[in-house]
């Protein structure tokens with residue numbers, strides 16, 4: 418039999434046996450020519466398999482349409498939003514009289530969770546179709562911004578990490594956008610702005626406003642009591658979601674930004690098991706996100722936990738002025754936040770010359786230029802090696818006398834071998850200069866006291882992170898650095914003071930509050946690696962089962 422082509426994988430034709438298995442989960446119904454089966458913007462659209470006739474998928478723009486694909490007998494509609502229940506980006510219309518099998522979201526989820534062969538065909542097609550939509554910029558968002566604007570970078574990252582396609586108009590390159598700006602009366606302070614779902618204009622929006630406009634969280638019932646609410650969608654939270662949902666738990670993940678966590682800002686993770694040539698953090702976590710959704714976990718984005726109501730059970734998680742989300746058990750996977758340089762005007766340049774991640778997006782901004790990487794840990798080493806591929810020169814600034822104590826040996830060797838990386842020991846950044854974008858950096862040799870000024874416009878700060886635990890507000894025992902204490906690390910005295918109510922001691926990864934677990938970088942004593950975060954996320958689920966049975 419011939420190998421399937423790329424088109425076969427994106428738009429496969431199902432066998433009669435496969436169609437019969439799908440039919441068992443849905444209902445057959447006739448279609449009329451011109452009948453709209455899904456409208457662009459419909460939330461949680463149904464899934465259709467054509468058994469007779471045809472369905473065209475078009476992308477509407479004003480009064481015109483662009484044909485995306487024509488599905489014939491044996492082919493099916495849908496892409497990634499079928500799993501998330503988010504809004505449709507395209508219109509589906511019958512082209513001739515015929516018949517389809519229709520499945521709603523719940524029945525489709527039941528199908529992919531119980532039929533491994535169809536699950537693989539559908540998942541692969543949905544993901545490849547989304548990749549095509551992203552590559553073609555087919556979406557319901559136009560982002561207008563500038564590479565010199567921190568907000569633009571943030572919004573790009575938010576949309577990218579949510580796997581949401583968008584078109585980008587770069588104000589620095591497009592000289593002809595004035596008419597567009599006038600039409601929407603957009604001033605400099607309104608940049609970036611977003612044209613959302615056709616005509617709604619969001620000026621300098623927050624991630625939450627974008628998520629609301631695009632309906633990212635619309636399909637989620639916040640009043641429903643979950644078996645487990647996971648807070649944070651980095652590797653540890655996503656692992657807990659995959660294992661929890663795949664083992665039949667009712668899982669909701671709350672994420673204050675977008676899925677991926679710190680790992681999402683890593684250009685290439687080379688030490689995660691099973692990826693000998695490395696994988697970008699974004700790709701790894703995007704896969705995990707789809708996997709969690711496949712098993713039925715739900716994910717709320719741009720909704721951070723502000724407080725844990727921990728006095729009585731079920732616990733409740735407050736998300737701003739919005740609802741309190743009830744939970745039988747809670748997994749805290751909020752990771753850590755980047756340490757910042759203590760310079761008075763730092764925030765002026767964040768995203769406009771100061772970056773905390775070195776991904777493809779940032780690398781594009783500084784191609785052919787000199788850049789600085791601050792820090793001597795593994796993330797700094799990876800960033801320097803990655804940036805050296807596109808930057809003219811990478812200055813690595815470390816306060817200590819060398820890298821040996823803080824960085825893996827393989828990275829040190831690559832840094833030494835790279836002609837475009839210059840290691841500057843005993844050196845720190847002492848001043849930043851510029852207006853709308855960073856233009857110059859001053860650094861000081863701590864031994865000689867000598868200060869040099871360099872016309873460098875990009876600084877990557879890779880100096881570690883502090884735990885995201887302030888929001889817990891005394892509910893849970895923390896260590897002296899603010900990381901969460903769990904299991905055997907909690908002393909008898911600490912448990913007594915926290916009024917631990919059970920005869921048994923806390924399980925491994927359980928905090929001083931029964932049924933509340935901590936995993937990944939936010940946990941005291943955690944090894945700050947993707948693998949350990951993923952491992953802890955999966956282990957916590959085993960204990961969640963035990964708590965739910967108590």
Ligand SMILES: Cc1cc2nc3c(=O)[nH]c(=O)nc-3n(C[C@H](O)[C@H](O)[C@H](O)COP(=O)(O)OP(=O)(O)OC[C@H]3O[C@@H](n4cnc5c(N)ncnc54)[C@H](O)[C@@H]3O)c2cc1C
Pocket residue numbers: 648649650651652653654671672673674675676677678679680681682683684685686687688689720721722723750751752753754773774775795796799885888936937938939944945946947948950
């Ligand atoms: C640049 C870089 C490169 C790295 N490279 C590697 C590598 O090559 N190999 C390796 O093993 N490790 C690497 N690491 C470390 C690895 O990424 C972390 O150990 C891992 O991401 C920790 O996962 P986590 O899920 O515990 O936390 P995080 O990844 O920090 O995720 C926490 C998530 O919680 C969210 N959150 C925080 N507060 C709240 C709240 N109140 N409500 C809701 N959500 C919240 C955050 O937005 C975030 O998405 C790297 C780290 C960085 C920064």
